[in-house]
Amino acid sequence: MNKDSPMRMLWCTALLCLSAWPVLSLAQLKIEITSGVTDPIPVAIVPFASTAGADNGVDVAQIIQSDLEGTGRIKAMPRTAMTSTPSRAQDVQMATWKSAGNDYVVVGRVTSLAGNQVAVDFELLNALTGQQLANPRFTGTPAAVRDAAHRCSDVIYEKILGVRGAFATRIAYVSVEGQPPAQRYQLVIADADGANARVILESHQPMMSPAWSPDGQWLAYVSFENKRSAIYVQQVSSGQRRLVSGRVGINGAPAWSPDGKKLLVTLGGSAGTPNLYILDLGTQQLTRLTDGPAIDTEGAWAADGQSVYFTSDRSGGPQIYRIGIEPGAKPRRITFGGSYNARPRLSPDGTQLVMVTQDGPNYRIGVQDLNSGTVRVLSHGRLDASPSFAPNGAMIIYSGIEGGHSILQRVSVDGLTSQRLRADSAEVREPVWAPFTRPAG
Amino acid sequence: MAVLVYGYFQFRRPPPPISALAIDATVVSQATLDAAQRPVAPPQPVAPPSPPPQVVQPVPPPDQAAQQAAAQAEAEHQAAAERAEAAHEHAAAQRAADQLAARKHAAAEEAASAKAEREAQAKAKAKAAEEQTARRAAEAQAKAAAAAKMQAAATQADLQRSIAAEERLQAARASGALSSWAQQIQARIQRAWIRPPSARSGLDCTLYVTQVPGGEVVTVRLGACNGDDAVKQSILDAAYRASPLPAPPDPNLFERNLEVNFRPTD
Amino acid sequence: MRKILSLMLLVTVMALGACAHKPIKDTTPAASQVPGAGAQSDGAAANGAAGGAGAGAAGSDVDVAGPQEGILAQRIIYFAFDSSDISGDGTALVAAHAHYLVAHPNLHVRLEGNTDERGSREYNIGLGERRAQAVRRSMLLQGVAETQLSTVSYGAERPAVEGHDESAWSKNRRVVINYVQ
Numbered sequence: 094m095n096k097d098s099p100m101r102m103l104w105c106t107a108l109l110c111l112s113a114w115p116v117l118s119l120a121q122l123k124i125e126i127t128s129g130v131t132d133p134i135p136v137a138i139v140p141f142a143s144t145a146g147a148d149n150g151v152d153v154a155q156i157i158q159s160d161l162e163g164t165g166r167i168k169a170m171p172r173t174a175m176t177s178t179p180s181r182a183q184d185v186q187m188a189t190w191k192s193a194g195n196d197y198v199v200v201g202r203v204t205s206l207a208g209n210q211v212a213v214d215f216e217l218l219n220a221l222t223g224q225q226l227a228n229p230r231f232t233g234t235p236a237a238v239r240d241a242a243h244r245c246s247d248v249i250y251e252k253i254l255g256v257r258g259a260f261a262t263r264i265a266y267v268s269v270e271g272q273p274p275a276q277r278y279q280l281v282i283a284d285a286d287g288a289n290a291r292v293i294l295e296s297h298q299p300m301m302s303p304a305w306s307p308d309g310q311w312l313a314y315v316s317f318e319n320k321r322s323a324i325y326v327q328q329v330s331s332g333q334r335r336l337v338s339g340r341v342g343i344n345g346a347p348a349w350s351p352d353g354k355k356l357l358v359t360l361g362g363s364a365g366t367p368n369l370y371i372l373d374l375g376t377q378q379l380t381r382l383t384d385g386p387a388i389d390t391e392g393a394w395a396a397d398g399q400s401v402y403f404t405s406d407r408s409g410g411p412q413i414y415r416i417g418i419e420p421g422a423k424p425r426r427i428t429f430g431g432s433y434n435a436r437p438r439l440s441p442d443g444t445q446l447v448m449v450t451q452d453g454p455n456y457r458i459g460v461q462d463l464n465s466g467t468v469r470v471l472s473h474g475r476l477d478a479s480p481s482f483a484p485n486g487a488m489i490i491y492s493g494i495e496g497g498h499s500i501l502q503r504v505s506v507d508g509l510t511s512q513r514l515r516a517d518s519a520e521v522r523e524p525v526w527a528p529f530t531r532p533a534g
Numbered sequence: 535m536a537v538l539v540y541g542y543f544q545f546r547r548p549p550p551p552i553s554a555l556a557i558d559a560t561v562v563s564q565a566t567l568d569a570a571q572r573p574v575a576p577p578q579p580v581a582p583p584s585p586p587p588q589v590v591q592p593v594p595p596p597d598q599a600a601q602q603a604a605a606q607a608e609a610e611h612q613a614a615a616e617r618a619e620a621a622h623e624h625a626a627a628q629r630a631a632d633q634l635a636a637r638k639h640a641a642a643e644e645a646a647s648a649k650a651e652r653e654a655q656a657k658a659k660a661k662a663a664e665e666q667t668a669r670r671a672a673e674a675q676a677k678a679a680a681a682a683k684m685q686a687a688a689t690q691a692d693l694q695r696s697i698a699a700e701e702r703l704q705a706a707r708a709s710g711a712l713s714s715w716a717q718q719i720q721a722r723i724q725r726a727w728i729r730p731p732s733a734r735s736g737l738d739c740t741l742y743v744t745q746v747p748g749g750e751v752v753t754v755r756l757g758a759c760n761g762d763d764a765v766k767q768s769i770l771d772a773a774y775r776a777s778p779l780p781a782p783p784d785p786n787l788f789e790r791n792l793e794v795n796f797r798p799t800d
Numbered sequence: 801m802r803k804i805l806s807l808m809l810l811v812t813v814m815a816l817g818a819c820a821h822k823p824i825k826d827t828t829p830a831a832s833q834v835p836g837a838g839a840q841s842d843g844a845a846a847n848g849a850a851g852g853a854g855a856g857a858a859g860s861d862v863d864v865a866g867p868q869e870g871i872l873a874q875r876i877i878y879f880a881f882d883s884s885d886i887s888g889d890g891t892a893l894v895a896a897h898a899h900y901l902v903a904h905p906n907l908h909v910r911l912e913g914n915t916d917e918r919g920s921r922e923y924n925i926g927l928g929e930r931r932a933q934a935v936r937r938s939m940l941l942q943g944v945a946e947t948q949l950s951t952v953s954y955g956a957e958r959p960a961v962e963g964h965d966e967s968a969w970s971k972n973r974r975v976v977i978n979y980v981q
Contacts, residue, residue: 121742121789121792122793123792123795124716124719124720125795126720126727126794126796126797127724127797127798127799128798128799129727129728129772130729131728131729132728134728196771221774221775222771252763253767255730255764256731301922317957321952322925342929342951343926343929359922359926361926361929361953365936365951367925388927388930391920406923411919411920435920435923436920449919476918478919479921494964
């Protein structure tokens with residue numbers, strides 16, 4: 094009986110399949126992506142429609158555009174290039190916006206509601222996938238439209254970049270006018286973009302080192318109104334304040350503990366040797382942290398409240414150290430690059446430390462990664478100072494000298510994008526960014 | 535991969551030879567197949583064979599001694615011949631008697647053999663019939679075998695073509711054409727992936743992308759991904775931004791389905 | 801950008817005019833303003849904590865003219881960058897005022913330490929204090945009584961000359977001898 098033919102068929106088929114196997118695994122070409130870019134994402138922010146007067150004269154889309162472009166991660170489409178200005182998602186002809194080069198489109202409107210209320214609505218659309226990503230509504234008084242615009246920016250930023258926005262937050266800073274010896278000093282709070290500035294303290298004597306409480310309700314600061322330094326805490330909403338330390342010698346560098354119950358302070362005493370102390374705001378108990386003849390000052394709490402970072406020149410010049418708050422703890426040096434590292438502040442996630450670092454003949458803002466020890470110099474000025482992190486850790490505000498005047502600079506943590514805040518007739522300095530006061534989401 | 539290579543090379547070994555079959559069957563041997571495959575060279579003109587060289591034998595000279603010997607030999611020969619004749623007559627008589635007996639025997643035998651022959655014939659007939667059936671069956675089988683062989687030949691031809699294509703593919707692979715195309719796609723997607731801050735080292739996301747010839751991305755589908763919503767969005771966006779994807783250097787290499795793994799290293 | 805500029809301009813205008821919240825003007829501390837800890841001259845607690853001495857040696861806020869004769873009319877000792885060493889003209893000036901104070905034990909001075917603007921502000925408070933303490937130690941060594949001397953540091957907060965170069969900086973690195981009531 095001839096069995097060869099069908100067997101041969103079977104064998105051939107089997108072997109064909111076997112030989113075809115490498116072809117089958119190739120039927121899904123594998124690509125490995127190990128890096129990307131951080132190019133600005135093109136977004137079209139269409140001017141919001143507004144019923145008469147509802148927006149209180151505020152250009153909501155412009156505020157959103159300034160907020161987002163200031164981060165360096167988003168590039169807004171120029172209004173002159175827009176061929177239509179829809180205000181609702183259903184009116185958006187996505188093909189047009191997509192072919193104009195946009196990845197996302199924002200459309201929105203401001204409408205009056207009963208009872209002197211105003212609603213700000215918008216939709217965020219992905220031009221590439223066609224999805225609608227967000228459509229929140231913010232309501233409030235007409236005076237709060239600007240704040241609502243910032244909250245729109247927060248939502249858009251978080252949806253696109255996955256990081257909580259810090260656009261609806263506040264800053265505080267010191268403003269100085271006039272020439273010596275007749276200077277006028279003011280402590281000012283404002284929106285994070287510098288708008289809505291409000292003076293909360295005014296004096297002919299200097300004030301310095303403002304610090305926000307963790308709940309964003311109080312500012313601690315140093316005032317020389319009595320011709321010597323003293324530390325006060327003041328409730329921002331009411332103006333109510335109290336003196337917390339007016340001891341002989343230096344009283345300086347107040348820093349609130351993460352639980353808001355203690356203040357880290359620098360006291361010099363009559364011997365004039367500045368050291369760190371923890372002052373319990375409830376019990377008034379004072380606990381000494383550092384000792385010795387060196388200058389130890391500019392304390393900043395770690396996020397867990399169990400250790401503090403500070404400036405000390407115990408090794409000859411200013412460097413940054415860390416010490417636990419438990420009794421008997423010894424300080425450990427943190428910075429080793431260069432001859433001048435001072436004024437530490439921690440990022441909200443506790444992994445980065447921003448400071449003033451000497452870069453050649455210049456004083457600049459540096460960020461040190463606490464895990465790796467790597468330092469990046471973020472700024473380019475000659476006399477940059479007083480850095481402070483935004484509460485989302487994505488930006489840093491600091492002061493610098495430009496055109497002979499002291500101004501504020503906001504810079505993205507990658508150092509690539511910055512915005513200036515300046516006053517025409519005043520020197521502005523020592524900015525400090527307030528924490529989030531609303532819950533997330 | 536080694537198994538696949540081994541299997542591939544296994545297939546490449548020549549198939550086993552075919553054994554000879556039944557009577558009168560037309561056997562299509564491998565050699566015939568091969569011959570059928572290979573082009574046959576046209577017949578060449580053959581030169582006529584040159585005549586063989588002739589050997590000339592020398593004639594012996596006459597000799598007196600030889601003549602006497604010859605006469606004596608002749609006389610002896612005659613005597614022998616007479617004796618032989620007598621023997622022959624005797625033998626003939628004997629033979630006749632024998633022949634008679636033989637005829638009788640033969641007749642008996644003939645009868646028997648006729649019977650046997652009849653039987654044999656019957657047997658032969660039967661056998662012939664059987665053989666014919668067998669022959670027909672064999673013929674049919676042989677035809678089927680022939681057809682199968684033809685088909686096998688055709689399949690083999692196809693196989694050999696895909697072997698050849700596979701060989702070219704392998705050659706292309708070996709020369710880096712495929713990997714260079716993959717690198718081009720990788721570079722395009724990397725430039726198009728705008729990484730959100732939350733896309734840190736440790737991220738592991740897979741995106742299944744389908745393209746049509748020309749490189750246009752037609753579908754994207756997110757597989758397993760340990761990133762947040764913004765990261766997932768950025769990956770989907772990256773595929774659309776990268777469209778159209780670069781064409782392969784050899785059109786044979788085009789692949790519709792891509793598996794893109796996002797694993798940033800910094 | 802323009803909006804930011806004009807709004808900041810508005811700040812200064814608003815500061816002069818009516819504000820929703822009345823800014824707090826400088827005041828002298830009164831008892832009612834200091835509930836709880838650390839009053840202005842809480843010498844005991846401060847000393848216990850800061851390890852200093854001289855309770856009640858805080859000195860008053862009232863400046864007086866002080867001596868005007870010859871070298872004594874000069875009140876400023878200048879310092880080199882990052883240094884609290886008294887040298888050259890400074891030594892003579894300190895000696896003159898020390899001599900005067902020894903001769904007038906009822907007089908008090910407040911030694912005000914200052915720095916140039918470079919570097920971080922609170923660290924500069926410490927440097928200013930170091931300079932003031934250097935002058936104080938020198939005076940003590942020359943026989944001035946502890947009770948006659950108080951120090952304060954303004955760091956970089958009260959420059960004598962506005963400017964962002966060495967000509968301004970060199971004028972700001974100083975200790976000012978201020979005669980007080």
